Amino acid sequence: xxxxxxxxxxxxxxxxxxxxxxxxxxxxxxxxxxxxxxxxxxxxxxxxxxxxxxxxxxxxxxxxxxxxxxxxxxxxxxxxxxxxxxxxxxxxxxxxxxxxxxxxxxxxxxxxxxxxxxxxxxxxxxxxxxxxxxxxxxxxxxxxxxxxxxxxxxxxxxxxxxxxxxxxxxxxxxxxxxxxxxxxxxxxxxxxxxxxxxxxxxxxxxxxxxxxxxxxxxxxxxxxxxxxxxxxxxxxxxxxxxxxxxxxxxxxxxxxxxxxxxxxxxxxxxxxxxxxxxxxxxxxxxxxxxxxxxxxxxxxxxxxxxxxxxxxxxxxxxxxxxxxxxxxxxxxxxxxxxxxxxxxxxxxxxxxxxxxxxxxxxxxxxxxxxxxxxxxxxxxxxxxxxxxxxxxxxxxxxxxxxxxxxxxxxxxxxxxxxxxxxxxxxxxxxxxxxxxxxxxxxxxxxxxxxxxxxxxxxxxxxxxxxxxxxxxxxxxxxxxxxxxxxxxxxxxxxxxxxxxxxxxx
Numbered sequence: 145x146x147x148x149x150x151x152x153x154x155x156x157x158x159x160x161x162x163x164x165x166x167x168x169x170x171x172x173x174x175x176x177x178x179x180x181x182x183x184x185x186x187x188x189x190x191x192x193x194x195x196x197x198x199x200x201x202x203x204x205x206x207x208x209x210x211x212x213x214x215x216x217x218x219x220x221x222x223x224x225x226x227x228x229x230x231x232x233x234x235x236x237x238x239x240x241x242x243x244x245x246x247x248x249x250x251x252x253x254x255x256x257x258x259x260x261x262x263x264x265x266x267x268x269x270x271x272x273x274x275x276x277x278x279x280x281x282x283x284x285x286x287x288x289x290x291x292x293x294x295x296x297x298x299x300x301x302x303x304x305x306x307x308x309x310x311x312x313x314x315x316x317x318x319x320x321x322x323x324x325x326x327x328x329x330x331x332x333x334x335x336x337x338x339x340x341x342x343x344x345x346x347x348x349x350x351x352x353x354x355x356x357x358x359x360x361x362x363x364x365x366x367x368x369x370x371x372x373x374x375x376x377x378x379x380x381x382x383x384x385x386x387x388x389x390x391x392x393x394x395x396x397x398x399x400x401x402x403x404x405x406x407x408x409x410x411x412x413x414x415x416x417x418x419x420x421x422x423x424x425x426x427x428x429x430x431x432x433x434x435x436x437x438x439x440x441x442x443x444x445x446x447x448x449x450x451x452x453x454x455x456x457x458x459x460x461x462x463x464x465x466x467x468x469x470x471x472x473x474x475x476x477x478x479x480x481x482x483x484x485x486x487x488x489x490x491x492x493x494x495x496x497x498x499x500x501x502x503x504x505x506x507x508x509x510x511x512x513x514x515x516x517x518x519x520x521x522x523x524x525x526x527x528x529x530x531x532x533x534x535x536x537x538x539x540x541x542x543x544x545x546x547x548x549x550x551x552x553x554x555x556x557x558x559x560x561x562x563x564x565x566x567x568x569x570x571x572x573x574x575x576x577x578x579x580x581x582x583x584x585x586x587x588x589x590x591x592x593x594x595x596x597x598x599x600x601x602x603x604x605x606x607x608x609x610x611x612x613x614x615x616x617x618x619x620x621x622x623x624x625x626x627x628x629x630x631x632x633x634x635x636x637x638x639x640x641x642x643x644x645x646x647x648x649x
Contacts, residue, residue, distance in 0.1 A: 173509070173517040174311050174348050181310060181500065181516060183462035184347055186493045188307045190466060190474045191458030193225035193489065194432075195451035199440040200224060206443030208399055208409030210391060215440060219473025227483045230451050233268065234301035235485040236260050237323060238495060246319075246499065250281040254326045262484045263624045266404065266412060267292035270628075271327035272621055273596065282325035290327065291591060291629045293531040295404060298324040299335030299414045300448040303455055304492075306343025308499040313362050313523040315503055316340040321526055328414070330531035334363040335414030338373070339421070339452055341523065346459040348518075352425050353377070355456070361523035367530075369415040372398055376419050380426045387427040387438050394419060406537035410444075417445045424453040432457050432467060535634065538587060543572050553579025553647070558595070570627075571595055577649035584642050591632035592645070597625045602648040605631050608641055614648070 198217045205211060225231055236256050244252045257268065258275035267285065270292050274284040287293045302320050309316035320340045324333035341359035349355050356377065363370050375397065379390035394416075400406075402413040411417070424439025435457055439450040458466060463474075478489040487495075501511060510517040541548045544557075554575050559567040571594060572581075583590075592605075600617030615631050631645075 171520060173519055176310065176347065176516050176518060177514070178516055180462065181347075182493065182497050183464050184310070184459050185307050185496050185500065186463035186489075187458030187461055187466060188303065188343055188455045189458070189489055189492050189496070190463050190470065191453075191455035192231060192303055192451050193222050193474055194466075194470050195436060195439075195449075195454035196228045196230045196447045197221045197224045198436045198454075199447035199450040200228070202440055202443075202446045203448075204410065204444065204446070206441075206446065207405075207411065208395065209443060210388060211441045211443050211446060215437070219469050220476070222470075222473040223477050223480070225482075226477070226480055228447070229262065229264070229268075230300045230448055232262060232482045232485050233257070233260075233264075234304045235482055235487045235492065237301070238304055238487065238492070239485060241499070242495070246502070250322055250326060253323055254281050254284060257326065258621070260484055261622050263622050265297075265626075267295040267297035267327040267332060269624075269626065273619060276621070277616060282329075285325045285328045285332070287329055287531045287634060290329070291632050292327075292332075292404060293329035294332045294402075294413050294415070295328065296332075296335065296412050296414045296417050296445055296448060298326075298328040298332055299339055299418060300445075300452065302336030302340045303343065303452070304496060305336070306340035307459070307496045308503060309340065309344045310347035310500055310504070311344060311518045312503060312507060312521050313341050313344045313358070314521040315507060316344045317362050317524065317526065330529045331367055331369040331413075331415050332531065333526075334367055334369040335418050337526070338363050338369065338418060342452075342456050343459050346456055350430075350460050352430060352456075352460075355460075356422055356425065358523065362525055364525045364528040366528045368401070369418060372415045372419045373422055376422045376426065380423075387423060390423060390427075391442055394423075403532060403535070403537075407540060412445055417449050420444065420446075420449045421452045421456075424450060425456060428453070428457070430457065430460070432461075432470065532634065535589065541583070541585075543581075544569060548583055550582040551580070552582075555579065555581070574601070574647040577647055579647045580644060582642065582644045584640065586640050588636045588638050589632065589634040590641070590643060591629045592643070593627065594630040595625070596628050596630065604646045604648060606644040606646070607633060607636075609644075 202211050237253055240253045240256045254275050258272040264272050267290060270290045271284045274289055279289050283289055305316050305319045317337050320337045324336045338359055341362035342355060345355045345358040360373060379393055383389045398416050402411040405411045420439055420442035423442055424435045427438045428435025435453050436450045439453040440446045481488050504518050505511055508519045555572040557569045558571045558573055560570045562568045596617055596619030598620035602616045604614050605612050617630050619625055
């Protein structure tokens, strides 16, 4: 009897040790079959293509309001994804990886973006201009050199990063924090990190609230981006079946946060549009059509948001789990090339899968023909950074307001035609070097809006008598010219300031 009593604890102890050892092993790796991984990658890319074409006719048709018109979409419309910037821009980054390797310097990625043959807008366009002005990442995305730092650009082109990082949020964040700084900063970068994290988490988690909660761990809790997503979660709990009421309260609190749309209902800010992605996911409850409907009807950049939202559903369900008519629409064009790229849907799926295997192996995962073991990663958020702290929009001053501006030299008007084909003065241009304009203002910053054109000239800009920057208004890349902020300054001491622009020729 005494022998049995002495042995029993030893046997139990051994069993406990074995159980603990097995449990630790299961937590270290997560298993996915190769065919399932590839199917989920295909679902993500298909979701992008379907979502962007579903919402394309509604893009910015609803600004500061819910879109209420009919949405007429059919599977053959997916062909329109072939020329959508949501897709071809990030395929440029994939082509950069193909050419220079995944660990290539950020400048190589920025170079291929800058030299691509397509038009760009907002933060991406500024990143292109910065490249040709020898302003490279990460400076190219910083607020000092990019007034679009918080815009949606990286958020809509970070999908490929999440697609190739199954269950690897740390790896996704590392890549996103590198690429996102080409064109964005602060919340603009966090938008791309968050979206990539949504996909990364969706490979091994099917419950949408849990996916969102986990993805939030990849961005700083002190950021406005984190806070607005938390607001959506709380509003969903408050109005579990009424997304319109959630939308209204969200709009009242966050609707005027956009720098680009200051003074107007237009909003291309990453965080508000990111909130609409989450709203579509939560209220869509995993249903592809319902997710598309809600994320589109939230308005603003309403082709990008359903594109991101349905891509998350695509990763969760896999391509094979999407409605058959959606699968057929994608399959019909699966070998067609996206414009300005060497990529089709099938090539994107194949190459993303291969990059995923490389990243899994690099992180210590294990690959066999029958199963893939992904080493478990815990999300790690980057340090907090804020693009425009305490920035408050005051007013716009027309260049034709003679009381606000002082002119030296000969400045002539440039006319454009309005909707009624009547001439309208748009801007002024100088005729020779040495011509000047001057404006006094009270505040902490100012932006001078002008034209980037193929015959744009150079100027020196002085702030309170000191040379701040030399600017070049030349822009003729991909045969595109644009009205844009030609110079800005932020974070001045509160008070009176004097800006003087001197034409160099």
